[in-house]
Amino acid sequence: MKPPLNELVVLSGKGGTGKTSLVGAFAALADNPVLCDADVDAADLHLLLNPRIRERHDFYAGHKAAIDQEKCIRCGECLNWCRFGAIAEELTINPLLCEGCGVCWQLCPVQAVNFPDNLCGEWYISITRFGPLVHARLGLAEENSGKLVTLVRREARRLAEAKGSGWIITDGPPGIGCPVISSLGDATATLIVTEPTVAGQHDLERVAALADHFDLPAFVLVNKADLHKPTAQAIQQFCDHKGYPFLGHLPFDPDFTRAQVEGKTIMEYNNRKLHQLLTEVWERLSAAIQKRKAKES
Amino acid sequence: MIVSVASGKGGTGKTTIATNLAVALDQPVQLLDCDVEEPNAHLFLKPVMEQSTEVYLEVPEIDPKLCTLCGKCQDICQFNALAVLPAMVLTFPELCHSCGGCFLVCPEGAVKSQQRLIGLVETGSRGQVRFAGGRLRVGEAMAPPLIRRVKENIRRGNPTILDAPPGTSCPVVTTLWGSDFVLLVTEPTPFGLSDLELAVGAVREMGLPLGLVINRADLGDRRVHDYAAQERLPILLEIPFDRQVATAYARGELLVETFPAWQQMMKQLYKQILTISGKSDPK
Known part of the structure; x- marks a missing residue:
């Protein structure tokens, strides 16, 4: 029988x-995982996993308007319509500011606006030493990161189902906006990695509220906990109080950076103490997620 | 600076x-x-x-008394924030980018302003x-x-x-x-x-x-x-x-x-x- 498929999104x-760094560790620890980098804006997981790209696809989403200066009669109506400040006085459109709403294209009295499909980036299916990786590269200064996140996660799920994998480990984007929201739909659980700083604590509270908003269990881990123990304790208390399962404290350890410099996950770097801590974290986390899933079904 | x-x-x-x-x-x-x-x-x-x-962002709300279900609002919207059904127009305010297109194209003035926080x-x-x-x-x-x-x-x-x-x-x-x-x-x-x-x-x-x-x-x-x-x-x-x-x-x-x-x-x-x-x- 195939194991049930779980997707853990790390935020x-x-x-x-x-x-x-933690997704890298889990990639090494999980049994037969599919890996997914949903931080399409600033993807880094490939730097630890050394992927060999097997498939490369263009990612088209939305459109960008452009004015055909030969057809334009300079009535200036589009300038009044555009709510995104994308049209300059001289009636040219700045693609960086164009939202792709198509109002100028559809309403131009002489059809002088073109509205081609927008190539926003690329996405890839790769092989790594831990399993397949689905990742992407959003074009510079592009929109539609949410759609690209949805796409890479859908492909990861398809691969996982095809190979009977029990785990998708997804490296999520920072923040709480469009790409993060896209990384949560249909996930099994989220792990929130935070740090013992006023900013880490503040941001944890917002992203945990987002997980609640989508009715998704949120596990919490404090990284670099020894940099400021009182805040690390405060975060643990916050989690206990709010009912977010707390997975523990990891120390600040420059070996994470050293492993990264060597293109290794921390599980492949000689540091027994971290290996032991991370193995425990993964065992508790994966068991808790599986237990929850079993309860649901 | x-x-x-x-x-x-x-x-x-x-x-x-x-x-x-x-x-x-x-x-x-x-x-x-x-x-x-x-x-x-x-x-x-x-x-x-x-x-x-x-x-707030200005998003559309359709006045059913004025709407003739002509579909122009749905056609101009690039973000699928409006759906014209046989008897009514559904709006999805969370998908709206507030471009104002539907307000501009509605011939009946049936698109009213609503706010999304x-x-x-x-x-x-x-x-x-x-x-x-x-x-x-x-x-x-x-x-x-x-x-x-x-x-x-x-x-x-x-x-x-x-x-x-x-x-x-x-x-x-x-x-x-x-x-x-x-x-x-x-x-x-x-x-x-x-x-x-x-x-x-x-x-x-x-x-x-x-x-x-x-x-x-x-x-x-x-x-x-x-x-x-x-x-x-x-x-x-x-x-x-x-x-x-x-x-x-x-x-x-x-x-x-x-x-x-x-x-x-x-x-x-x-x-x-x-x-x-x-x-x-x-x-």
Whole structure:
């Protein structure tokens, strides 16, 4: 019988707390996982997993308007319609500011606006030493990151189902906006990696509220906990009080950076203490997620 | 002078630089927190908040008495925020980008204005620093319209510092647009370098001058320095890792107040920004 499929999405709210390093560790610890980098804006997981790209696809989403200057009669109506400030006085459209709403394209009295499909980036299916990786690269200064997140997660799920994998481990984006919301639909659980700082704590509270909003269990782990123990304790109390399962404290350890410099996950770097801590974290986390899933079904 | 502090990778020290720079300048300054998803600048600046304003997006609501189900609103909407059914038009306000297209095309005037709350803009001050920051409503997806509202607080003249969100996509572009200079804060690690390359690409695409701050400069490797040399990117400041600084930051302290050397370091940084951008602040 195939194991039930779980997707764990690793989030943080605040950037730089250690999401990707932990996803790397879980990639090494999970049994037969499919890996997914949903931080399409600033993807980094590939730097630990050294993927060999097997499939490469263009990602088209939305449109960008452009004015055909030969057809334009300079009535200036589009300038009044555009709510995004994308049209300059001289009636040219700045693609960086164009939202792709199509109002100028549809309403131009002489059809002088073109509205081509927008190539926003690329996405890939790769092989890594721990399993397949679905990842992407959003074009510079592009929109539609939410749609690309949805796409890479859908592909990861398809791969996982095809190979009978029990785990998708997804590296999520920072923040709580569009790409984060797209990384949560249909997930099994989220792990929020935070740090013992006023900013880490503040941002944890917001991203945990977002997980609640989507009715998703949120596990919490404090990374670099020894940098400020009182705040690490306060975060643990907050989680106990709010009912977010608390997974523990990880120490600040420059070996995370050293492993990264060598292109390794921390589980492949010689640091027994971290290996033991992370193995325990993964065992508790995976068991808790499986138990919850069993209860649901 | 408008300086955006951005990074690509999160957690490199944007907010630390933005807040300390603002306080160190010893003159009337504006500090705007444009990281509306996870705003943190106020935790360090601790301004006295004066005003909190709810921000709404105009979204459509269809008046069924006037609607003839002609379908023009559905046709113009690129975001699937309106669906014309056999007997009514359904609206999906959370998908609406507020482009106003449906209001313009409805021949019957049946599209009425409704509001969707997207967040708050809070303003306040501390000493010579005027503060404004956005706070996206939890569950709301669209940060750019709120960022635009935060930026409406910019008053030309005094130095203005924008604390940008991480990444390189639309919230970052919305923040950086109109800046005179972009300070990219990075760290010398493979993740830092990879995200720095993306951020540099985005800033160059916007045609803005930029400079680097390398934080925790002694942890990691030399590849960020090599990249900066190769791309001729000026490194304006390098900050070594210091556990005391990390602890002060963790507590929410302003480093310029705890460590006198930071005051001078930030002033010097601003001087360099003025030199490189060839701009000055009116006296």
